[in-house]
Amino acid sequence: MADHEEDEFMSGSSEEEDDQFEDAAPCSPDNDPTKDKGCMEHGCDHYKRRCKLVAPCCGEVFWCRHCHNQVKDDSEQDAAKRHTMDRKQVREVVCALCDTRQPVAASCSSCGVGFGRYVCLQCNFFDDTVSKEQFHCDECGICRVGGRANFFHCSTCNCCYSTSLQGSHICVSNSMHQNCPVCCEFLFDSIRPIAVLPCGHTIHQECHREMMSHNTITCPLCLKCILSQGDAQRYWALLDQQVRAAGLFIVTMRVAYAVSSSRTALLGAAGPAGEGG
Numbered sequence: 001m002a003d004h005e006e007d008e009f010m011s012g013s014s015e016e017e018d019d020q021f022e023d024a025a026p027c028s029p030d031n032d033p034t035k036d037k038g039c040m041e042h043g044c045d046h047y048k049r050r051c052k053l054v055a056p057c058c059g060e061v062f063w064c065r066h067c068h069n070q071v072k073d074d075s076e077q078d079a080a081k082r083h084t085m086d087r088k089q090v091r092e093v094v095c096a097l098c099d100t101r102q103p104v105a106a107s108c109s110s111c112g113v114g115f116g117r118y119v120c121l122q123c124n125f126f127d128d129t130v131s132k133e134q135f136h137c138d139e140c141g142i143c144r145v146g147g148r149a150n151f152f153h154c155s156t157c158n159c160c161y162s163t164s165l166q167g168s169h170i171c172v173s174n175s176m177h178q179n180c181p182v183c184c185e186f187l188f189d190s191i192r193p194i195a196v197l198p199c200g201h202t203i204h205q206e207c208h209r210e211m212m213s214h215n216t217i218t219c220p221l222c223l224k225c226i227l228s229q230g231d232a233q234r235y236w237a238l239l240d241q242q243v244r245a246a247g248l249f250i251v252t253m254r255v256a257y258a259v260s261s262s263r264t265a266l267l268g269a270a271g272p273a274g275e276g277g
């Protein structure tokens with residue numbers, strides 16, 4: 001994540017953001033060959049793993065909760081049957097190599113393979129793609145990606161944030177425990193990358209970009225300016241161009257706007273936007 005253009009805004013995505021990671025290096029030759037068998041060869045679109053989960057809700061077997069939710073929630077025609085799976089309630093798994101159904105564990109009780117190179121038994125989470133640098137945050141209570149060393153848990157915001165925000169972000173109580181103001185998805189365990197705005201409020205990076213593309217430059221929650229210093233300069237430069245093209249009337253409007261918003265823009269620059277980006 002370090003190379004992401006919005007790195008200075010980053011909070012921790014929950015464990016499942018796959019898109020930005022390359023596939024893992026091959027399994028280490030030093031590992032126990034029994035345990036390593038089939039590594040990276042099994043799984044679904046969402047994860048490489050070597051066990052399926054027995055869904056605690058409907059008793060059916062799926063590779064992961066996203067696979068479950070696609071079938072049982074997104075595509076379920078009967079509204080009364082629609083439901084999502086709580087992975088923390090999973091009690092049984094099925095080995096992908098020998099098909100043995102068994103209580104949740106890190107490796108198969110029958111053939112001995114590891115169910116994932118990364119295993120979290122608190123989240124019932126298995127993944128062979130360890131290049132994501134998964135880690136479990138006790139305070140968040142879920143697994144996140146991006147490397148433990150790169151994140152800290154802010155107890156006021158109640159979420160893991162990039163260490164680049166440590167001591168320099170505006171804390172908003174439980175800022176991540178709310179829905180994205182644009183798409184309304186719950187942010188805390190969202191698998192999509194999240195931006196922390198200069199005001200401390202949070203939003204999907206994608207939804208943030210979408211807002212900016214419509215020239216919305218204020219936070220939907222508190223109406224403070226959401227531009228980083230660099231963005232603000234570019235924005236004013238763009239307005240200047242438009243002003244020069246359109247004449248005096250717009251000059252007047254632009255000045256009025258600049259006066260009313262310069263203070264929030266400055267506040268924004270002092271926040272997590274940082275100078276490093």
Ligand SMILES: [Zn+2]
Pocket residue numbers: 055056057058059060068072083084085
């Ligand atoms: Zn179910």
Ligand SMILES: [Zn+2]
Pocket residue numbers: 044045046047063064065066067068
């Ligand atoms: Zn899946």
Ligand SMILES: [Zn+2]
Pocket residue numbers: 095096097098099100108109110111112113
């Ligand atoms: Zn097995």
Ligand SMILES: [Zn+2]
Pocket residue numbers: 120121122123124125135136137141142143
């Ligand atoms: Zn975990």
Ligand SMILES: [Zn+2]
Pocket residue numbers: 137138139140141152153154158159160
């Ligand atoms: Zn955390």
Ligand SMILES: [Zn+2]
Pocket residue numbers: 154155156157158169170171172
């Ligand atoms: Zn905070």
Ligand SMILES: [Zn+2]
Pocket residue numbers: 180181182183184185203204207
């Ligand atoms: Zn969103």
Ligand SMILES: [Zn+2]
Pocket residue numbers: 197199200201219220221222223224
């Ligand atoms: Zn805000």
